[in-house]
Structures are given as C-alpha cells and as structure tokens.
Amino acid sequence: MTLLALGAFANNRIVPGVSLGDVKIGATGKSLARLGRPYAGDAAMQKAWATWLGKGAARLDI
Numbered sequence: 001m002t003l004l005a006l007g008a009f010a011n012n013r014i015v016p017g018v019s020l021g022d023v024k025i026g027a028t029g030k031s032l033a034r035l036g037r038p039y040a041g042d043a044a045m046q047k048a049w050a051t052w053l054g055k056g057a058a059r060l061d062i
Helices: 003-008 029-035
Strands: 040-044 047-053 059-061
Antiparallel strands (some): 047 059
16 A cells, blocks of 8 residues: 555645645644554664554554
C-alpha cells in the first residue's frame, strides 16, 4: 500500500515540501496528537517513522 491511497479523500492534497493533506511538514507533536497513537513506528539514525492506519484503504506514513 502506498501514499497514493490517500487520494481517495478529496480534501487531501500532497504539496511537496509543504504538507500531506492536513499534516504539515515540521508540525509539532502537539498538532499531530489529533491523529491518535500510531499503529507502528521506528526510529534509527536520527530519523523517526510512524504509521497510522485509517479505515478502508487509508494509510498515513510520516
């Protein structure tokens, strides 16, 4: 599954270098709290990865 699955939602847009839907690049942890707890995550080499699963084909990887 890829980020293209987010295209199923008309109000989500991918703007390179700016945002993915309502999620802004560089957003604070507090602003991301509305997403809830991630389904999975990993951190290594000073980078972090988190995955949120939505309903149906929706998936958000940050």
